[in-house]
Amino acid sequence: MSLDTTQEKWDLEIKPQSTLFDLHLKDVWNYRDLLWLLVRRDFVSFYKQTIFGPLWFFIQPIFTTVIFTFIFSNLAKISTEGAPPALFYMAGNVAWNYFSDGLNKTSTVFRDNANIFGKVYFPRLIMPLSIIFSNLVKFGIQFLLFLLLLAYYMFTGFNIHPNWCILLFPIVIILMAILGLGLGLIITAMTTKYRDLTFLVTFGVQLLMYATPIIYPLSSAPEKYRTIIAFNPLSGLIETFRYGFLGTGEFYPLALAYSVVASLVIFLLGLIVFNKVERNFVDTI
Amino acid sequence: MSNTIIRVENLSKAYQLGEFSTGTLSRDISRKWAMMRGKEDPYLKIGETNDRTSQGVSDIVWSLKDLSFDIEQGDAIGIIGRNGAGKSTLLKVLSRVTTPTTGSIKVKGRIASLLEVGTGFHPELTGKENIFLNGAILGMRKAEIKKHFDAIVEFAGVERYIDTPVKRYSSGMYVRLAFAVAAHLESEILIVDEVLAVGDAEFQKKCLGKMNDVSKKEGRTVLFVSHNMASISNLCTKSILLKHGMLQDFDETGVIIDRYIRSGKENQAQVMGDAINVNKTCSRANFEALRMVSGTRGITSNFGINEEISIEFEYEILEDNAKVYPSIHLLDSMGTCILSTFNGPSASLVFDEYFGKPLKRGIYKSVCKIPPYFLNTKNYSISAFLVPESMDDLGIAEQVLSFAVEETGEMRKEYTGEWWGLIRPMLAWKTDKL
Numbered sequence: 001m002s003l004d005t006t007q008e009k010w011d012l013e014i015k016p017q018s019t020l021f022d023l024h025l026k027d028v029w030n031y032r033d034l035l036w037l038l039v040r041r042d043f044v045s046f047y048k049q050t051i052f053g054p055l056w057f058f059i060q061p062i063f064t065t066v067i068f069t070f071i072f073s074n075l076a077k078i079s080t081e082g083a084p085p086a087l088f089y090m091a092g093n094v095a096w097n098y099f100s101d102g103l104n105k106t107s108t109v110f111r112d113n114a115n116i117f118g119k120v121y122f123p124r125l126i127m128p129l130s131i132i133f134s135n136l137v138k139f140g141i142q143f144l145l146f147l148l149l150l151a152y153y154m155f156t157g158f159n160i161h162p163n164w165c166i167l168l169f170p171i172v173i174i175l176m177a178i179l180g181l182g183l184g185l186i187i188t189a190m191t192t193k194y195r196d197l198t199f200l201v202t203f204g205v206q207l208l209m210y211a212t213p214i215i216y217p218l219s220s221a222p223e224k225y226r227t228i229i230a231f232n233p234l235s236g237l238i239e240t241f242r243y244g245f246l247g248t249g250e251f252y253p254l255a256l257a258y259s260v261v262a263s264l265v266i267f268l269l270g271l272i273v274f275n276k277v278e279r280n281f282v283d284t285i
Numbered sequence: 286m287s288n289t290i291i292r293v294e295n296l297s298k299a300y301q302l303g304e305f306s307t308g309t310l311s312r313d314i315s316r317k318w319a320m321m322r323g324k325e326d327p328y329l330k331i332g333e334t335n336d337r338t339s340q341g342v343s344d345i346v347w348s349l350k351d352l353s354f355d356i357e358q359g360d361a362i363g364i365i366g367r368n369g370a371g372k373s374t375l376l377k378v379l380s381r382v383t384t385p386t387t388g389s390i391k392v393k394g395r396i397a398s399l400l401e402v403g404t405g406f407h408p409e410l411t412g413k414e415n416i417f418l419n420g421a422i423l424g425m426r427k428a429e430i431k432k433h434f435d436a437i438v439e440f441a442g443v444e445r446y447i448d449t450p451v452k453r454y455s456s457g458m459y460v461r462l463a464f465a466v467a468a469h470l471e472s473e474i475l476i477v478d479e480v481l482a483v484g485d486a487e488f489q490k491k492c493l494g495k496m497n498d499v500s501k502k503e504g505r506t507v508l509f510v511s512h513n514m515a516s517i518s519n520l521c522t523k524s525i526l527l528k529h530g531m532l533q534d535f536d537e538t539g540v541i542i543d544r545y546i547r548s549g550k551e552n553q554a555q556v557m558g559d560a561i562n563v564n565k566t567c568s569r570a571n572f573e574a575l576r577m578v579s580g581t582r583g584i585t586s587n588f589g590i591n592e593e594i595s596i597e598f599e600y601e602i603l604e605d606n607a608k609v610y611p612s613i614h615l616l617d618s619m620g621t622c623i624l625s626t627f628n629g630p631s632a633s634l635v636f637d638e639y640f641g642k643p644l645k646r647g648i649y650k651s652v653c654k655i656p657p658y659f660l661n662t663k664n665y666s667i668s669a670f671l672v673p674e675s676m677d678d679l680g681i682a683e684q685v686l687s688f689a690v691e692e693t694g695e696m697r698k699e700y701t702g703e704w705w706g707l708i709r710p711m712l713a714w715k716t717d718k719l
Contacts, residue, residue, distance in 0.1 A: 008289070008391075008393075009393070010292075010391040010392060010393055011392060011393050011394055011395075012391070012392040012393075012396070013389055013390070013391050013392070014378065014379075014381060014384065014385065014389060014390040014391075014392070015384070015385070015389045016384055016385050016386055016387055016388070016389075031421070031424070033421050033425075033426050033427040034418075034421035034422060037417055037418045037421045037427075038418070040414075041407055041410060041414070041418055044409070044410060044414070045407055045409040045410065048409045048410075048450070049409070115404075116404055116405050116422070117382070118377075118382060119382065119400045119401040119404040120380070120382065120398060120400065120401075120404045120405070120422055120423060121380055121381035121382055121396075121398065121424075122422060122424065279383070279384045280383060280384055282377070282382055282383045283300060283301070283383055284301075
């Protein structure tokens with residue numbers, strides 16, 4: 001008993017503190033099956049007992065696009081850089097929704113799952129990740145709608161030129177996912193103790209949409225505000241997305257590079273903060 | 286390489302009472318500052334015990350304090366303690382739901398914990414979908430669940446409903462399915478909280494049987510928390526006794542259960558003199574003292590079902606030649622009188638020579654003995670009476686003593702479910718074929 005105690009091999013050590021950068025990513029990988037099952041759960045439970053099922057994912061972008069087109073294009077006469085307004089708004093909307101849904105839902109992940117987190121251990125990161133992935137499914141469906149609209153406008157001979165930037169699309173989506181996830185993780189970690197921030201998030205996200213070139217192209221923003229808007233890491237992503245598919249407007253390589261760096265930094269920060277809070281949040285929530 | 290599968294070293298866990306933070310932002314900040322410099326939290330006061338019945342000085346309680354023990358592979362360990370003793374906290378820390386404040390736990394192999402039945406079940410999903418989801422939440426890979434799928438369904442007995450959303454399940458089916466998933470985990474260590482309280486007796490027995498298999502046949506380690514001493518004594522070879530978050534004892538289950546029963550203190554085992562709450566005084570005699578005594582352990586208010594209970598009744602005769610008889614009523618926790626008894630020769634198993642005689646002034650002690658295997662595992666109270674021969678002028682002290690009878694595992698070899706009845710005497714049973 002005396003000698004072998006030091007040499008014993010333990011698979012797991014539960015300690016009060018761990019280093020800041022110990023993110024248990026290996027653990028997350030071990031639980032990958034759970035991730036897929038949760039995504040499936042979200043998707044299946046969404047359309048259970050509905051007649052139209054996943055078709056409901058279409059409703060929201062269609063209505064938003066119609067209303068945006070009417071208000072911002074017909075009434076306010078905001079430029080769409082020569083692109084058909086419906087397509088322009090649909091592009092912005094679908095992309096924006098992916099980001100904002102991810103952010104909104106991940107920002108309450110601790111609170112929403114307090115019960116299950118209090119009863120069983122699994123890497124907490126699985127939950128927000130599953131949200132991002134199930135939103136990706138939803139985004140995929142909505143993106144299909146966008147492609148249909150795009151095809152329609154191309155056949156009817158509108159001024160649309162998809163170009164090489166389309167290849168950046170996967171990167172743009174990944175960046176939007178990790179940006180939303182990173183922000184959501186930071187917010188949910190901060191709101192376990194002081195819930196005040198939760199109230200800010202809902203309308204903060206709404207306001208953020210106006211600080212992002214969704215309903216207007218970056219080029220049409222007044223010169224002095226343009227740099228401020230470009231500080232929003234989403235701006236570069238949305239602009240790249242729209243440029244790639246519509247070919248209208250401009251490609252801002254610098255803005256995209258900035259978005260990449262900012263997203264990665266926020267994501268990493270979110271991971272660290274989340275990881276620090278997850279260890280004990282059960283006691284405070 | 287030793288056989289130790291879990292090693293707990295100096296494990297402590299502190300909780301904040303009341304508000305979740307220290308109360309003010311400035312104190313929160315000063316605490317953060319102290320922690321950042323690597324100092325101890327200035328608002329944590331070490332040395333206070335966690336006794337929920339007395340108000341502590343600080344807002345922080347130590348739910349667990351300085352626990353150290355080793356658990357060997359293949360053992361079934363019971364965790365015993367009163368409410369608030371830290372059982373659930375220990376399980377939570379062991380199953381990594383929360384982290385310890387100090388100390389460490391080292392583990393070999395995987396831990397699966399079942400702190401609640403059906404964690405993560407989604408009402409809209411079918412039984413089949415929930416088996417996979419729940420299994421994954423508990424840490425199983427998809428392939429493992431597939432391998433055990435048929436066994437799980439069979440164990441739960443829900444073949445017919447496997448493609449029905451679980452929201453349409455009866456609560457019994459729901460619980461059966463949930464336990465079935467957990468029971469088929471392939472982890473080296475299984476932690477089970479008091480989940481068997483749900484479900485019917487037959488299913489409880491099935492669960493216990495399964496857990497027995499897990500530990501004895503499959504050689505896996507089981508940690509089991511329950512208030513049901515019957516289940517603990519049937520399942521667990523060794524047990525841990527917790528009190529106020531501290532490890533009181535770690536020994537053979539029988540020894541621990543015995544100690545647990547002794548440790549009760551909330552009941553009234555003895556009252557004396559003015560402390561006796563007398564409802565009506567008798568002019569000829571006075572209540573002096575009432576106490577409950579175990580043959581081996583002295584004054585106590587907790588008895589094992591296998592113990593003889595002595596009720597000692599001391600009274601002072603105030604006038605010479607008074608004929609006064611002691612009498613007691615045994616009541617259940619609802620106040621229903623189960624029996625009444627006195628020391629009359631025709632009502633007593635032994636002859637009391639003082640009965641019927643005029644007594645001289647002075648203090649007398651009468652003892653009434655309740656045999657073992659007579660009461661059920663319940664809380665009881667006792668009312669005491671001083672009855673003059675004339676039957677008027679009674680001295681009455683209602684419910685002055687209270688005590689609990691607890692399971693020790695005897696009479697429980699065949700049946701572990703709820704035992705009905707206010708008393709549980711051992712009676713003579715015999716069957717003949719006609």
